[in-house]
Amino acid sequence: MQIKNILVSQLAAVGLASALPQASPTPTATPTPAATPSAFNILTLRSASDIHFNEFNAALGSVFLQLPNNNATCDTTSDGAATFYLSEGGLYLYSNSNPPQQLYADRSGMGQGKFGYVTGAQPPPRNAELTGWGLDDAGNLNLDGAGFLACPNSIQDSWSVWVNAGVDQPAGNSGCLGFSARAVENTDPNACLYTE
Template identity: 40%
Template sequence: MYFNSALLASLTILAASAPTAFGAPQPASTAISEGDKFGAITIRSGSEIQNSAIQAAQRSLFVNAKSQNATCASETNSATFYIQDQELRLYSSNDPLNQTIFVDRSGMGMGKIGYITGNESLGRYWETKGWALTESNELQFHGTGIQACPGSIDGGWSIWLQGVEKPGYNENCTGVVAAAYKTDDPIECVYTH
């Protein structure tokens, strides 16, 4: 009887800690509201991009690039975001250079995620509205997560919307969770364009 109780208690503790032990995303401890500034990391247990900060450079999003080459208020190699009216934006107080994330889900775009600066025109199939955070603070576009593809600039991985096996004809892409975390001390940047 004692053995069964001890075994049950051990299994309960193991089950409760399993998501953390295996790298699955946890429910967010801090809710992120519209307009709050946040960073995001990729979650893919056992991969070289586990817990890698999402970066912005050259009109695209990346992880594990050596540098974003952004002009920032202080040193950082990760992007700071916020969501306003379902648009995902890069954080900067420079309104004329406001940078907004777009997704191209068309057959030619293949789930391309990039950003525009200021009042640049959107491409024909580019969409900016539809970004949201789930209850566990996973960043999604119209309910769809992201994937990362190796072999991009600076040794980084390019970020694409899930749903196409070889987006942009990239090989060996892997689905990841984009886990957002609130930052109380956001760093303003103007990212390369």
């Protein structure tokens, strides 16, 4: 909840700033990409939808929104939100396990944007992409520029999360929505081992 409140405040400040009179444009330096936070949560941005201001959850080797129980084993009590970090183009779940749980996307015709994670020595699916993850200038997570979709009616009435592979309704789902996946720095991350 604290992360959501921080982002709402930041967005409100930007909205208020845009209403102020603007000075004449002056040349500026080339913008630099958003700094990569060491640990972050993901907040979904899709105005006027059921998934606006939700956080990513991780369970059973997949990523969800609005999952009531992820059964993760954590250092301290978990609020259910998954915490991530980036390293050398790879995306990982924040934990003390070695090797860490690594995220992948399968954007092949068979995978249609499947977004999940592998644990330990578990091999990723054949067409899985493990690297290419990053944050854009606004701080949104992407895979080589590809954004995300969420599809309703998954386990425990949650939404399943997919990487956009050019398929509007992956794996026969319906009612899927595109959204921005905003990285919000987590200064007190909780190390968790998520279910396989």
